[in-house]
Amino acid sequence: MLKIVLSVLASAVLIAVISAPPPVAQTALPARLDTYLTKVVKPTADERQALLRGAPVTRLLDADENKEVAVFGAIWIGAPIKKYLDAVSDIERFESGGSFKLTKRISATPRLEDFAQLHLPGEDVKDLQTCQVGKCEVKLGEEALRRFRTQVDWKGSKTNASADKVMQQLAFEYVNGYLEGGNERLAVYRDTSRPTFVANEFRAMTGRMPELTSYMPGLRNYLLEYPKVALPTATSFLYWQETQFGLKPTIRISHLTIREGRDDAVVTSKMLYASHYFWTGIELRALLADPARGTGFWFVTVNRSRSDGLSGFSGNFVRGRVRSEVQESTLAALRAAKARLEPAR
Numbered sequence: 001m002l003k004i005v006l007s008v009l010a011s012a013v014l015i016a017v018i019s020a021p022p023p024v025a026q027t028a029l030p031a032r033l034d035t036y037l038t039k040v041v042k043p044t045a046d047e048r049q050a051l052l053r054g055a056p057v058t059r060l061l062d063a064d065e066n067k068e069v070a071v072f073g074a075i076w077i078g079a080p081i082k083k084y085l086d087a088v089s090d091i092e093r094f095e096s097g098g099s100f101k102l103t104k105r106i107s108a109t110p111r112l113e114d115f116a117q118l119h120l121p122g123e124d125v126k127d128l129q130t131c132q133v134g135k136c137e138v139k140l141g142e143e144a145l146r147r148f149r150t151q152v153d154w155k156g157s158k159t160n161a162s163a164d165k166v167m168q169q170l171a172f173e174y175v176n177g178y179l180e181g182g183n184e185r186l187a188v189y190r191d192t193s194r195p196t197f198v199a200n201e202f203r204a205m206t207g208r209m210p211e212l213t214s215y216m217p218g219l220r221n222y223l224l225e226y227p228k229v230a231l232p233t234a235t236s237f238l239y240w241q242e243t244q245f246g247l248k249p250t251i252r253i254s255h256l257t258i259r260e261g262r263d264d265a266v267v268t269s270k271m272l273y274a275s276h277y278f279w280t281g282i283e284l285r286a287l288l289a290d291p292a293r294g295t296g297f298w299f300v301t302v303n304r305s306r307s308d309g310l311s312g313f314s315g316n317f318v319r320g321r322v323r324s325e326v327q328e329s330t331l332a333a334l335r336a337a338k339a340r341l342e343p344a345r
Contacts, residue, residue, distance in 0.1 A: 281305030
């Protein structure tokens with residue numbers, strides 16, 4: 001009798017499972033995300049479907065190909081927005097491994113000790129020994145190059161340590177200058193016949209970003225006018241890191257800002273300095289809740305940077321490589337964020 005009852009129950013469960021309607025797949029994105037994608041990114045139908053399935057999507061954006069690279073990326077992450085914000089606030093752990101060789105958060109009131117682990121690669125030290133204004137592999141301003149010429153013991157047995165000491169002092173002074181005077185205190189490079197003002201490049205670059213000009217003009221104003229302008233409900237800090245990009249280890253200094261809303265958040269990482277490749281850059285990350293989909297958020301990132309060496313005949317080859325590397329690193333970052341934040345299954 002018991003076997004008959006169990007058999008009937010099993011059959012009933014099987015019939016219920018077979019006859020139950022399949023789960024309804026999400027067929028639409030949140031309105032503001034959909035509008036942005038339609039007007040700015042212009043993904044294909046297949047890319048939209050990939051997003052709805054929870055897969056990562058990256059796409060190159062319109063940019064001045066002679067000096068700029070821009071990449072869009074997006075993915076659904078099944079975790080609370082707060083979990084991502086807590087993770088990125090611990091920047092030393094969040095940006096570690098892979099291409100990130102070392103990441104260090106800078107004190108609210110910077111100290112020279114914040115840069116104690118900053119070391120110049122040997123090839124950079126060798127290049128600095130013969131560097132001249134307008135002809136130097138390491139991106140430094142005229143005054144910085146003069147200090148390397150006069151303050152480094154180039155004939156002693158501890159040349160590398162001496163060069164590190166100068167670079168650490170320069171980095172310390174650079175971040176203090178930015179905290180006091182904002183973009184106007186950023187570097188001026190003389191790699192070509194005309195000087196390149198990082199502040200001007202950053203203003204022009206962000207002026208081409210509809211994400212900032214059309215959707216978040218207040219954020220752009222903050223990024224341009226900091227520290228004279230505050231951003232309500234935002235927190236920020238500076239950090240430096242040694243990364244592997246292209247063929248050379250690169251030292252970067254960045255300003256990270258987090259603005260948290262009721263059902264969204266925006267994180268910006270503004271590049272203040274890079275020892276190679278880049279004049280300036282910004283990574284903009286928008287986190288958008290979607291109650292119709294459940295617990296989690298749409299993670300949308302735009303990485304835009306300006307660099308020399310992208311124009312002319314040789315620039316065609318460099319540009320392709322830079323675009324490829326930025327797009328690949330964006331895809332890797334999307335996958336890593338999803339794997340790190342979503343609960344194990």
